[in-house]
Amino acid sequence: AQSVSQHNHHVILSEAASLELGCNYSYGGTVNLFWYVQYPGQHLQLLLKYFSGDPLVKGIKGFEAEFIKSKFSFNLRKPSVQWSDTAEYFCAVNASGYSTLTFGKGTMLLVSP
Amino acid sequence: DAGITQSPRHKVTETGTPVTLRCHQTENHRYMYWYRQDPGHGLRLIHYSYGVKDTDKGEVSDGYSVSRSKTEDFLLTLESATSSQTSVYFCAISESQSxxxxxFGPGTRLTVT
Known part of the structure; x- marks a missing residue:
């Protein structure tokens, strides 16, 4: 079975600080990887996704993530966060050929102005 | 935003009563999912559907049933609500698997007293 681990449950940063959120998954086969964001009171929205090809993927709002297969990791990064990035971030994995996503428990990011 | 609506958006019910949540989509997507979101647990899959009348269980299906008689509607039923089913329920759709x-839809906040 797939599982996803997000290392940090809560992260507090000041505006302009750099962000890196960790995500590790356990599945030995081919995977598709996603980062979703949930702003306060809203539903989940896709930030970025990785299916194949360049392991460095760029998403919306200046976010990027790097897939490192040898480490089973898909960490999310942003060079300079803004107050509006305050949200909960979820990593998710899909085993290729399967219909379902497995989500991590989420990381709550608070950016102070 | 994808055309997904959920109803009701908020509901308070008593322990032991049946509850049905509705998810409606206008995208004609084949796959539909029900998740519950709880603090510290992220999103967990309850049931999903891969076509009309085709459904399967997810990670936390006990106490829940689903039905899909039309492409656009996916119903989640709590046969006899319990306090442990107090949660935010999200519906999701996908064009295809993998x-x-x-x-994601806007969510339904369910409180079981």
């Missing part, structure tokens, strides 16, 4: 992203 590499396609899931689009």
């Amino acid at each position: 590499s396609y992203e899931q689009y």
Whole structure:
């Protein structure tokens, strides 16, 4: 079975600080990887996704993530966060050929102005 | 935003009563999912559907049933609500399995007293 681990449950940063959120998954086969964001009171929205090809993927709002297969990791990064990035971030994995996503428990990011 | 609506958006019910939540989509997507979101647990899959009348269990299916009689509607039923089912319920849709992203509805906040 797939599982996803997000290392940090809560992260507090000041505006302009750099962000890196960790995500590790356990599945030995081919995977598709996603980062979703949930702003306060809203539903989940896709930030970025990785299916194949360049392991460095760029998403919306200046976010990027790097897939490192040898480490089973898909960490999310942003060079300079803004107050509006305050949200909960979820990593998710899909085993290729399967219909379902497995989500991590989420990381709550608070950016102070 | 993808055309997904959920009803009701908020509901308070008593322990032991049946509850049905509705998810309606206008995208004609084949796959539909029900998740529950709880603090510290992220999103957990309850049931999903891969076509009309085709459903399967997810990670936390006990106490829940689903039905899909039309492409656009996916119903989640709590046969006899319990306090442990107090949660926020999200519906999601996907055009296909595997590499396609899931689009999420606005959520239903259910409180069981």
